[in-house]
Amino acid sequence: MFPIFDITPILFQTLAMVFLEPQILQLFLVVLAIVALQYYRMGKAKERMFGLKPRSPWRDVLIATGFGLVGGIMASYIMVFVGLTLSGSGLIYLWPLAILLMLIDARFLCFAYAGGILALSSLIFGWPKISVPQILGLVAILHFIEAFLIWVSGHLGAMPVFIKNAQGKVVGGFALQKFWPIPLTVMVVIGQTSIPAGGISMPDWWPLIKGDLGSNVDNMIYSLMPVVAGLGYGDLAAARSPKQKGKISAVLLALYSVILLVLAVLADRQPFIGIIAALFSPLGHELLIYLGRRMEAGKSIYSTTSEGVKILDVVPGYPAWQAGIRSGDVILEVNGMAVGSRQGLEFALGVYNKVQITYYSQAAKQVYREGIDYGAKEMLGLLPVPEGNEEVFMELSTNGPLRRWLNNRFTRDRK
Known part of the structure; x- marks a missing residue:
């Protein structure tokens, strides 16, 4: 033993x-x-x-x-x-x-x-x-x-x-x-x-x-x-x-x-x-x-939806997090006004300091309505999913410095 x-x-x-x-x-x-x-x-x-x-x-x-x-x-x-x-x-x-x-x-x-x-x-x-x-x-x-x-x-x-x-x-x-x-x-x-x-x-x-x-x-x-x-x-x-x-x-x-x-x-x-x-x-x-x-080559679960605005991430401790909103949830309405795009959501949130957000919870599979009161300079802590045409994105590459140098050298030689 x-x-x-x-x-x-x-x-x-x-x-x-x-x-x-x-x-x-x-x-x-x-x-x-x-x-x-x-x-x-x-x-x-x-x-x-x-x-x-x-x-x-x-x-x-x-x-x-x-x-x-x-x-x-x-x-x-x-x-x-x-x-x-x-x-x-x-x-x-x-x-x-x-x-x-x-x-x-x-x-x-x-x-x-x-x-x-x-x-x-x-x-x-x-x-x-x-x-x-x-x-x-x-x-x-x-x-x-x-x-x-x-x-x-x-x-x-x-x-x-x-x-x-x-x-x-x-x-x-x-x-x-x-x-x-x-x-x-x-x-x-x-x-x-x-x-x-x-x-x-x-x-x-x-x-x-x-x-x-x-x-x-x-x-x-x-x-x-x-x-x-x-x-x-x-x-x-x-x-x-x-x-x-x-x-x-x-x-x-x-x-x-x-x-x-x-x-x-x-x-x-x-x-x-x-x-x-x-x-x-x-x-x-x-x-x-x-x-x-x-x-990960299949369809991303963090892409736009036909109804509402899907949330990619929420910052812990900020008003949106305290209201129960989590990654993957979909915001449907702000103060009764339907939102269907990131720009529409930002506009609706920018009008009021106190808002009532209606959202679909991915975890609970049901719709919630929560009131959020936040200051004019305070942020909700929400990051919506991209809408497909953003110019800034992360390049998925693990190339080391030697490979990058060789690739650049090869590219210059071809020109």
Whole structure:
């Protein structure tokens, strides 16, 4: 039986070192600053959409840190359960290669691509000297934690955007962007002994991934080490709500990570499976992206309706939010006057300081009438869906600087 109760005190003591050791704490604060910068940028983008002053990003950072801590604890338990160690994991190569790949396309920053390339290079050319099961197991576990974080919080703080669909019409949608600082613990091999040593006794089947340790694994002495990581998630919701899209993405990503982890464990026993696992790491991730795009290729639920004005987003705390209006609802009348366009809605709201809004609730599937009293300079906090002919919209491109430079160079040469 796996000694989870014996491991727990040591795991939490090691995890606490992230906040107690000055050098590790500094690294955690750097990751936290990067996360805060991302949320600040998202706030500025939302300001451009609503014309409202963005709130402080620290609330979002605090929430992300809380979720990241839970994810880090989960990752630590899974890594110990699998027997994943830093020895032979290729972590020293993962970050540099991922950053180089990001110059081509931003989505290649994900370890699924760098891990797969390093594993294939090691199997085919013998360089770098890494444990293929270890590196792919690491990729799988990090993606499983990302799937959990997407499930519980991927939809929070979704940013409204205007996008152009396949028919060239500008419609509404939500950019799902989340960033989590992840404090976690990993195992390291600190020595070897030929006599029974103290510590925690592990079951006979452990570890699931032996890596380069081979038959010597029973004589190894392990310790836990605090590590800081960061995870990010980016997606688009147009054909379904942010929460629905987040749940679907989380399930698909969890399935991908479980398959990759199983392949990594099998590759530890049958080396030829390492080729399959190394190919599945990037190609399976590309399949996830393809499926995600196909899901959003259909009709946007955030487009104009034949009756009334559909709302793309509502700012929490503002009068419209307090009146119960939510994303996807349709405003039918203002003070008894029917509204059928964004301009008509803006005109009707600009005439009165106290209005009675009749709207259809998408969630309750019924019509409500609410009175709203707001000052002359106060905003309702409503963002209607685009009407299809807006000139400002978000370009859906993840091209990195190198690809953009090559595209511009190619365009100039053709001219």
